[in-house]
Amino acid sequence: xxxRRRSGTREKVLEVALALANARGLHRVTTAEIAxxxxxxxxxxxxxxxxxxxxxxxxxxxxxxxxxAVAERAIAxxxxxxxxxxxxxxxxxLMWDFRAFYRDATELRAMAPSLREAMQSVxxxxxxxxxxxxxxxxxHGLMRASDAEIEALVCNIWIVxxxxxxxxxxxxxxxxxxxxxxxxxxxxxALYAPYxxxxxxxxxxxxxxxxxx
Amino acid sequence: xxxRRRSGTREKVLEVALALANARGLHRVTTAEIAxxxxxxxxxxxxxxxxxxxxxxxxxxxxxxxxxAVAERAIAxxxxxxxxxxxxxxxxxLMWDFRAFYRDATELRAMAPSLREAMQSVxxxxxxxxxxxxxxxxxHGLMRASDAEIEALVCNIWIVxxxxxxxxxxxxxxxxxxxxxxxxxxxxxALYAPYxxxxxxxxxxxxxxxxxx
DNA sequence: GTCTATAATGAGATAGAC
DNA sequence: GTCTATCTCATTATAGAC
Numbered sequence: 106x107x108x109r110r111r112s113g114t115r116e117k118v119l120e121v122a123l124a125l126a127n128a129r130g131l132h133r134v135t136t137a138e139i140a141x142x143x144x145x146x147x148x149x150x151x152x153x154x155x156x157x158x159x160x161x162x163x164x165x166x167x168x169x170x171x172x173x174a175v176a177e178r179a180i181a182x183x184x185x186x187x188x189x190x191x192x193x194x195x196x197x198x199l200m201w202d203f204r205a206f207y208r209d210a211t212e213l214r215a216m217a218p219s220l221r222e223a224m225q226s227v228x229x230x231x232x233x234x235x236x237x238x239x240x241x242x243x244x245h246g247l248m249r250a251s252d253a254e255i256e257a258l259v260c261n262i263w264i265v266x267x268x269x270x271x272x273x274x275x276x277x278x279x280x281x282x283x284x285x286x287x288x289x290x291x292x293x294x295a296l297y298a299p300y301x302x303x304x305x306x307x308x309x310x311x312x313x314x315x316x317x318x
Numbered sequence: 319x320x321x322r323r324r325s326g327t328r329e330k331v332l333e334v335a336l337a338l339a340n341a342r343g344l345h346r347v348t349t350a351e352i353a354x355x356x357x358x359x360x361x362x363x364x365x366x367x368x369x370x371x372x373x374x375x376x377x378x379x380x381x382x383x384x385x386x387a388v389a390e391r392a393i394a395x396x397x398x399x400x401x402x403x404x405x406x407x408x409x410x411x412l413m414w415d416f417r418a419f420y421r422d423a424t425e426l427r428a429m430a431p432s433l434r435e436a437m438q439s440v441x442x443x444x445x446x447x448x449x450x451x452x453x454x455x456x457x458h459g460l461m462r463a464s465d466a467e468i469e470a471l472v473c474n475i476w477i478v479x480x481x482x483x484x485x486x487x488x489x490x491x492x493x494x495x496x497x498x499x500x501x502x503x504x505x506x507x508a509l510y511a512p513y514x515x516x517x518x519x520x521x522x523x524x525x526x527x528x529x530x531x
Numbered sequence: 532g533t534c535t536a537t538a539a540t541g542a543g544a545t546a547g548a549c
Numbered sequence: 550g551t552c553t554a555t556c557t558c559a560t561t562a563t564a565g566a567c
Contacts, residue, residue: 112550133428135542149551151544211421211484215346257508261478264505268481271424292477295470299512325532348560362533364562538563545556
């Protein structure tokens with residue numbers, strides 16, 4: 106029985122690797138550091154991951170699963186502003202939990218070229234999901250925008266969401282600072298705010314109310 | 319005479335280093351590659367730059383000068399939409415010429431920590447200049463926006479301007495593709511378009527007319 | 532100023548004992 | 550599965566001849 110109940114070393118490695126990657130970027134973290142943080146020997150690390158790139162790939166698998174779950178979760182109560190604010194909160198939570206994949210995407214691709222296609226796919230599905238949410242808001246009279254405007258908006262939301270942390274220059278082992286997440290949230294809201302109808306304004310108010318992470 | 323008219327080797331090094339940095343990022347370019355591209359020996363490279371970081375610093379000095387020239391150039395004809403489109407074109411030209419400093423700012427800081435402060439200073443002055451241009455547009459009836467809206471707008475413009483190339487995943491030795499610059503331009507225009515007055519729309523039309531780089 | 536070595540480092544990765 | 554010991558390799562940097 107319980108063939109899968111093994112040591113858990115592999116999981117521990119991924120856990121500390123993600124923490125280190127989020128703090129400093131996986132490309133700036135050595136295998137020696139990961140092993141030390143996981144409290145195992147470096148040689149043992151290579152028993153589980155024959156290449157450093159395989160760590161990146163395993164972490165990405167977790168990220169992809171989490172992203173699609175957030176992106177494609179149905180809006181709980183279509184037409185209710187609070188539901189869209191909730192949806193947005195899911196994205197910000199994800200962004201923080203896997204900030205390495207937002208901030209260091211280019212370096213991760215360089216480290217594990219196999220991620221290139223996978224990243225594109227996840228990004229495309231994520232953007233498509235956001236596009237549908239805006240169309241949904243429009244259908245419910247919360248937003249007024251042309252298809253072309255929504256298109257450009259989704260792109261800009263993706264860019265600002267992906268890079269606001271880098272822009273803020275978040276560094277090293279700093280802890281989660283609620284003000285920082287709030288900054289990103291405000292910048293993203295500023296992107297779609299001009300397209301909200303009078304009743305749509307409630308989305309931003311609901312987001313502000315549910316505020317922190 | 320002409321004490322300054324020396325071999326030009328130093329200038330040649332900076333020239334090829336910038337080209338390589340723009341193509342692949344300075345942190346992914348070795349001193350051996352730079353020397354080879356400059357057609358000098360690696361030892362000779364170290365005669366001019368004792369540390370690789372000094373190359374980054376010298377390039378940044380060029381970038382800073384160019385940035386401030388673009389940012390703080392006066393609007394030729396205040397109130398004329400074409401003049402603002404022209405101003406915007408200056409920024410996109412700069413972005414392309416020094417795209418390494420937009421795309422790889424984090425890695426450049428890691429390579430030459432002394433750049434940290436300098437980058438912040440240039441960024442702050444650049445944003446302040448853009449803020450003033452929007453205030454100017456508003457004063458001339460081309461834009462309608464509150465101070466808070468302009469504040470968030472400037473931030474988002476800075477983020478999208480800085481990272482749209484990374485978002486597009488421009489890679490390796492690819493040549494300048496006009497479509498790519500046009501993409502960035504459209505995304506930036508989409509940011510401020512909602513705040514333009516009827517007469518302000520002409521800014522976007524003028525930018526489209528002057529199109530390419 | 533420019534070159535030919537060559538040192539010094541640091542990181543990823545492997546072999547094989549336990 | 551885990552460890553110790555070691556290898557390989559790329560890259561930055563230096564010494565010193567020309």
